[in-house]
Amino acid sequence: MSLRSAVLVAGFVVAALNLRPAIAGVSPLLDEIMDDVGLSPAGGGAITTVMVICLGVFGPVAPLLARRIGLDRTLLAGLLVIAAGVALRGLDGAPMLYLGSALAATAIAAMNVAMPAVVKQHFPSRINLMTGVYVAAVVAGAATASAVMIPVEHATGYGWRGVSALLAVPALLAALLWLPQALAKQAGPQNGPRPIGMVLRSRVTWYVTALMGLQSLTFYVVLAWLPTIFLDHGLPADQAGYLLSLTNLVQVAASLAVPVLAGRRASQVPYVVGAGVLTVIGYLGVLLAPLTVPWLWMIVLGIGQGASFALALLIIALRPADPATVTALSAVAQSVGYVIAALGPMLFGLLREVSGGWSVPLIAVLGVLMVQILAGWFAGRPATLGKANL
Template identity: 65%
Template sequence: MSSARSALLYAGFVLAALNLRPALAGLSPLLDEIMTDVGLTPPQGGAITTVMVLCLGLFGWLTPFLARRTGLDRTLLAGLLLLAVGVLVRAADGAPALYLGAALAGTAIAVMNVAMPGVVKQHFPDRVGPWTSVYVSALVVGAGAGAALMVPLERLTGYGWREVSALAAVPALAAALLWLPQALRRPQDGTDSRGAPPWGADSRGADSRGPAPAVRARPFAALLRSGTTWWVTAFMGLQSLTFYIMLAWLPTIFQDAGLPADQAGYLLSLTNLAQVGATFTVPVHAGRRLSQVPHVVASSLLTIAGYVGVLAAPTTVPWLWMIVLGLGQGASLALALLIITQRAPDPASVTALSAVAQSFGYVLAALGPLLIGLLRQESGGWTVPLLAGVAACVVQAVTGVRAARPHLTASGGRSTAART
């Protein structure tokens, strides 16, 4: 591959990853203004984000079918273009356009979420760990930037929420432009149009017997019969659930403990910043091992320690609890996506496993903040809800250990993790 083509591939991949969260995370800082302008009640305003998160779970299933017909690269391009359309529609006048645009943007993110592990497997089969690290870190950075820049952009430009939120279409279109050469070129790397290597070759091009041809043609059939699939799915869902619990309720917990609102917001930002450190380093180290069990245990223990710190002493060194929590949550997310990539033998199977794990996982995750809110209402405090969160972290660790063990892949082949 020429240096120019490599540069386009790397730049397009990173910019696509940066687009996975700003349209979602950038909505919260503008929500009060949106509700006032459109005339929405608080539940109706919250429903905008709910629509997007539900779409993450409901429409990830589209990705394997699109990839089978058009290829992974074109599927990712379609997701970027749909994302740009969605954020523009969301900024149009009226509540129907607001919800329709949110649904379109959520569907686009769902497609890209599921496609990215397969894209890593297809373009970087010998560097799965490092490139998983790159894309998950870009995802986290994109989320933080989306949340942090909306209000300053309003003040800087003088625009309202419609114009500022519509600016999220710009990086999506830029990523689509950079990714266009990948989508247009014909496969020349030994993969077929679905991103699967020819029969008899494994993910690194070595001759092997591999799974049966029927697995290649119908990856879902094999995946849904595999216990590995459901352990991976459970780990993906539970680490998302324990993350979204804190994302939704952490500022309120700190405020109820007596901290001012601005400090509570800074602490939430700190935990997001700490996640970047974990997402950038953990996949590189864990990807070199056949088993990721020690990494899963360590990340779960860090997450549990963060929960316990917030529960026991929310106003005592809260910055320390946020760093610990962020390291645990960032590592858990990175490991979940790395395990998806390593537990299937080729890009087509990775995409199918990603669809199963992320679709069920995000539906499960959407329930977390709601259940914690109900426990808070019934118990009258945060002890019971946070203990429930700790229990979820323990189950997360158990399922993660089962998913991270070296064994047969979800589609019947051997794990592709390599010891280096």
């Protein structure tokens, strides 16, 4: 591998590592944030909800930026804005907390949409492998953030604000590594993404969008509330954080393996359905026996959710005929999908408040998973999304 290729891969991987810490880093510190800022459970869940809403609302920014400045410069801009956002939310006051979170999430939204197209543009002959690497890096970033936030807080004595602001450092490192790609000559408008309106006419788009949104909803419920569920059942904060980290680490392995295997087949239906069933089993374990082998439930949940996320992104990269259509499909699927997902953490918190326990919200998530499996059945079937069938 040449130095140029090595820098490309390194920059791509480190950029992907930055796509979840700004969100995943909130959950282990949520109780402390709520006490410090004076938030209710619904207000605490709203931190993640605000971020996921931004992932949906601002996803269409990516095709516009990519057309004007290119995919690579869009990615660089996103990394710099993430750094600014996590630094801002470390300032005093609830408005800064929500504003900084929203700013970071807006950047992540643009990067989420751009990354599958970057895979198709820079790695056209290795889409399966690099999709797996990409998703694994995203999940690894979430797992690392979940695991280290409390230990770093204890080691530095900075408190949740200072520790949150430290997340700007890896974003700036990724920006430095990606700088050579951003400085290279960008593709002209003729190679830019097609208008999203053309993609909207395909049924494939809506199957993929439903899969993306529903699997994201169940993922962000785990990310926002899983440590709190275990805390309420008597586990210490560090152990609750480690369990969240465990399920995220398992997702790394699933994310690496599943796209390589599923991408070899014309149909991804068996993999999508199997991933959904495993996610159901993991949630059932948390519902029925949260303190009985919780590590097992986290492993099963991690395999299911990691595979579901990887498959959704793999399908986004495989179905379109070219990188331009990938960007358009990615914008629709991730924008609408994350708006759906944004309801998860907030409604989960509201159901917790209304019911006074965790059973009702967990049963509601199991219902969502049934619909996710059905959507995955249709999204996983062979199809080509391109100019001929838009």
